[in-house]
Amino acid sequence: MKQRYFSTFQLIMLALFSALVVVAKIALRTPLQLSGHSGIFWMAIVVVAARVVPKPGAASVIGVTSGLLASFLGLGDFGFLNTFLSYGMLGIVADLVLWLLGGNAENLVVAILVGIFGHVAKFVVKWSFGLVTGAPLGFVALGLLRAIIGYIVFGAIGGLLGWLTLKALRRAGFFAYLAEKR
């Protein structure tokens, strides 16, 4: 019998993480009025998920699934396609960067870079949409630079939080438990 790439348990975990991304986006509010602040929890979830299900493609599945959920729930200011692609690309790029850096999300630098790249990918999708649809130039000339910096910083913080969560999970014996289950 052909072995499936993700086990049922892993798919359930990925679905739960996808739902968590959307729930966090809806329910968690920060008082920060800066572009990209949602990356703090968003990228933390993706980094944790990529380690809990340590296979290339895990973050992509989360990105695409949460993108579908978010699109159907009508999240985002710029329509269905923009929401789906930005969520999806975030996961795909996070996956790609994780793979290129050796796949160990428990490495602090790797976790931070995954957070930054995933989050910047979301920004680039949104910005590209504006470019394609002929959106007007930013009202504030430095607005774009500020937005990019915001996405990088909050993506990095998200990566750091994800790394700290992984550390706590390891200390609590979660990965030993997972290994036993296998």
Added chain:
Amino acid sequence: MNQNKRIVIAVVILVVIVGAVLGVDFIQRQQAASVAPEDMPPGSIPIFVDGKFVASFVPDDLSQLEGASFVDAEEGKTQEGWLLRDVLLLYVKESKLKADTQVTVSSSSREKSQTLTWAEVDAQENMVLFDLSGRGTLKLVSKIPSFDTRDDWVQDVDKIEVVQP
């Protein structure tokens, strides 16, 4: 390839991506500046009164305006920016604006527009304001019951029109 090299390459790629985005934006601004009239700098929002161009709302004007904010009922997010009322009063005398004067804010790229009366715009409790989007463009938002969701709001605003009845 060792890990340090990979990390350096990743950082270089990030710098290239950021540079490309800022570079494209810079080129767009240069191109727009070369064709735009002097009184309509790139990124500014032209204001028309009864079909006549009167001024452009430019970032320098922001220093004269007081900020305003509210939490939207739809997603519970804070919408923060500058009241449309205050923006208009920078260029149009209040005596010229009657309760039924129509104010239309539109976005050509999104093919969206919203027409409100001056009475609605002027009412502070309606919170008709411009929020700055992540891309740096303006988004018209409000608490007016028929104009309080993302579907109704006007993103990427590029024109304000005032029409006297």
